[in-house]
Amino acid sequence: MAMLSFETISFSETEEELHVTLLRLFKTTIPKEEVEHIAHFTLPDSHTIQFDLNQEKAEIKFSYLLEKYFSSLSNKLTGNKVTYIHRNSGIPLLGNVAFGIVYRNSSIIEIKPVTSCNLDCVYCSISEGLSSTKNDFVVEKEYLVEELQKLIDFADEPVEIHVGVQGEPFLYADMESLLADLQAMENVHTISIDTNGTLLNKEMIDRLATITKLQLNLSLDALDEETAKKIAGTKTYNLKHVLEVIAYATEKINKVIVAPVLTEGWNNEEMEKIIVWIKSLPKQPILGIQNFLRYKTGRNPAKEIAWDQFYEQLEELEKKHTIKLRLQKEDFNIRKTKELSKPFQEGDVITATIKCRDRFPNSVIAAAKERNISVPGCEFVKEKKIKVKIVRDKHNIFVGKLV
Ligand code: SF4
Numbered sequence: 001m002a003m004l005s006f007e008t009i010s011f012s013e014t015e016e017e018l019h020v021t022l023l024r025l026f027k028t029t030i031p032k033e034e035v036e037h038i039a040h041f042t043l044p045d046s047h048t049i050q051f052d053l054n055q056e057k058a059e060i061k062f063s064y065l066l067e068k069y070f071s072s073l074s075n076k077l078t079g080n081k082v083t084y085i086h087r088n089s090g091i092p093l094l095g096n097v098a099f100g101i102v103y104r105n106s107s108i109i110e111i112k113p114v115t116s117c118n119l120d121c122v123y124c125s126i127s128e129g130l131s132s133t134k135n136d137f138v139v140e141k142e143y144l145v146e147e148l149q150k151l152i153d154f155a156d157e158p159v160e161i162h163v164g165v166q167g168e169p170f171l172y173a174d175m176e177s178l179l180a181d182l183q184a185m186e187n188v189h190t191i192s193i194d195t196n197g198t199l200l201n202k203e204m205i206d207r208l209a210t211i212t213k214l215q216l217n218l219s220l221d222a223l224d225e226e227t228a229k230k231i232a233g234t235k236t237y238n239l240k241h242v243l244e245v246i247a248y249a250t251e252k253i254n255k256v257i258v259a260p261v262l263t264e265g266w267n268n269e270e271m272e273k274i275i276v277w278i279k280s281l282p283k284q285p286i287l288g289i290q291n292f293l294r295y296k297t298g299r300n301p302a303k304e305i306a307w308d309q310f311y312e313q314l315e316e317l318e319k320k321h322t323i324k325l326r327l328q329k330e331d332f333n334i335r336k337t338k339e340l341s342k343p344f345q346e347g348d349v350i351t352a353t354i355k356c357r358d359r360f361p362n363s364v365i366a367a368a369k370e371r372n373i374s375v376p377g378c379e380f381v382k383e384k385k386i387k388v389k390i391v392r393d394k395h396n397i398f399v400g401k402l403v
Pocket of ligand 1: 117118119120121123124125126127128129166167168196219
């Protein structure tokens with residue numbers, strides 16, 4: 001009799017199918033007859049599958065089946081295709097801005113364990129959210145932590161880890177466990193995380209309060225409920241809940257920054273209301289109003305406000321409400337660190353192996369020399385060798401063109 005238990009995977013069954021959920025957000029379905037082909041099985045609890053077979057054989061056969069069906073993982077929120085990046089996936093974590101690790105030779109290292117968002121903000125610079133049709137990624141926590149530790153050892157000085165995902169980080173079911181691992185890393189002095197706050201609650205915040213290195217950057221774009229829903233792009237946005245989260249988090253967590261995005265024609269009048277509300281809190285978070293910027297990849301619902309005009313507006317509000325709104329570079333404490341060498345440079349022609357789909361249709365991720373390379377205009381054929389010319393290499397983020 002074999003018992004296979006999984007922390008990050010859960011099971012449920014229908015007459016014909018075994019439903020497998022990975023990290024709460026991602027799902028796949030295995031026909032029961034294929035599972036029965038291994039041996040007769042039962043589900044003693046939602047995280048365990050039991051086979052009438054010896055342990056070793058069951059483990060090998062079932063992991064083979066999981067691997068097969070994880071290639072058709074989908075996102076429960078959007079139905080989009082998902083790639084699970086784990087230690088044995090052969091996909092390096094350096095090289096892409098959407099997942100893994102981004103090291104820009106500075107004292108802020110970005111990590112991206114997941115893509116996907118439960119909102120659909122009008123100003124989203126990467127067009128992420130409920131209406132997204134892009135492919136998603138989810139990274140095994142242990143793999144991410146191991147690779148990050150190697151990079152921190154390489155940098156060899158205290159660094160900030162910034163959890164800046166393309167989406168909402170608390171959709172990653174392993175997020176609290178990841179934060180605890182980061183907290184335990186010696187050369188990490190700060191862990192900053194950008195979140196829309198919708199998935200937090202008091203109990204979670206109490207647990208997050210034990211992560212003493214944590215800095216929570218929370219979105220808040222309006223105090224008027226209708227405006228907030230419009231900007232969030234979904235009627236399900238619960239402003240009251242987010243306000244409670246901000247107020248409670250500010251009391252419990254060492255550093256909280258509230259970061260509204262001033263978007264011309266959408267929330268100009270809301271900035272003042274947000275300032276007044278922030279000032280009314282028993283403990284005030286830092287307020288960092290941001291200027292909406294147009295991006296090639298963004299939804300771009302408005303024109304940009306010129307920087308001098310934006311700073312003038314902030315200055316007026318600062319004077320009127322005696323509050324600091326203009327954050328300086330020093331507030332972020334960014335330093336240059338040891339330069340990570342690039343295994344290939346712009347202009348090089350290299351051979352790489354296709355590993356998975358990239359974010360956009362008809363684009364793939366190929367791997368070579370412990371880096372991944374985005375290759376647009378390339379059909380996905382797993383493990384196919386391709387020749388690519390490197391057209392971007394900045395900060396070890398690589399884009400290649402098929403040759
Ligand atoms: S919360 Fe962030 S990632 Fe999600 S849609 Fe809004 S801006 Fe984009």
